[in-house]
Amino acid sequence: xxxxxxxxxxxxxxxxxxxxxxxxPISGHVxxxxxxxxxxxxxxxxxxxxxxxxxxxxxxxxxxxxxxRPEGSVSTLKIQRTQQEDSAVYLCASSFLTGDxxxxxxxxxxxxxx
Amino acid sequence: xxxxxxxxxxxxxxxxANSTLRxxxxxxxxxxxWFHQNPWGQLINLFYIPSGTKQNGRLSATTxxxxxxxxxxxxxxxxxxxxxxxxxxVDxxxxxxxxxxxxxx
Numbered sequence: 001x002x003x004x005x006x007x008x009x010x011x012x013x014x015x016x017x018x019x020x021x022x023x024x025p026i027s028g029h030v031x032x033x034x035x036x037x038x039x040x041x042x043x044x045x046x047x048x049x050x051x052x053x054x055x056x057x058x059x060x061x062x063x064x065x066x067x068x069r070p071e072g073s074v075s076t077l078k079i080q081r082t083q084q085e086d087s088a089v090y091l092c093a094s095s096f097l098t099g100d101x102x103x104x105x106x107x108x109x110x111x112x113x114x
Numbered sequence: 115x116x117x118x119x120x121x122x123x124x125x126x127x128x129x130x131a132n133s134t135l136r137x138x139x140x141x142x143x144x145x146x147x148w149f150h151q152n153p154w155g156q157l158i159n160l161f162y163i164p165s166g167t168k169q170n171g172r173l174s175a176t177t178x179x180x181x182x183x184x185x186x187x188x189x190x191x192x193x194x195x196x197x198x199x200x201x202x203x204v205d206x207x208x209x210x211x212x213x214x215x216x217x218x219x
Contacts, residue, residue, distance in 0.1 A: 093157075102159065105149075
């Protein structure tokens, strides 16, 4: 596709449920990023992939958060045993590895945990 | 890690006015971007500007890396410019808190 796509766009989960959020990066983009954006704040870095390798996961808030990109393209962010503080917009971005590092963002997934 | 500060936090303008948004960063950077987050939450790339000056229509940006700041200029503002403007230090994957711009007709 022409841009980064994410699905679902909205997700409501009951506390304790597991959720999986999908990101399709721009074709040919090697780098993929996940961010979490709480209401009224700037995006906060969660994790970064280069192809299938997860090079940085320092931003993941707890071991309930897990991300994968097994074939170096589509990525999934999984949150286990969701809690109310997980409610946020989850943003995915992709970029080329070399040259300029401009990041392109998807529309986000708004997660509400009730 | 690097600190990114944006000012002002909020800005209200009448349509047609000009404005300057500022982004300060605490250490040297190699890659900096400006984004506009529209009311639907989409982050739209405005400029990738590690240094120098770029212009795109009514918008322009300048980064002075040696002095650790970047400026975003909006001229002849329109109501569609409303939203939140973020600068991001791409090297560190770190965003500022944003400037919320409201342009009134």
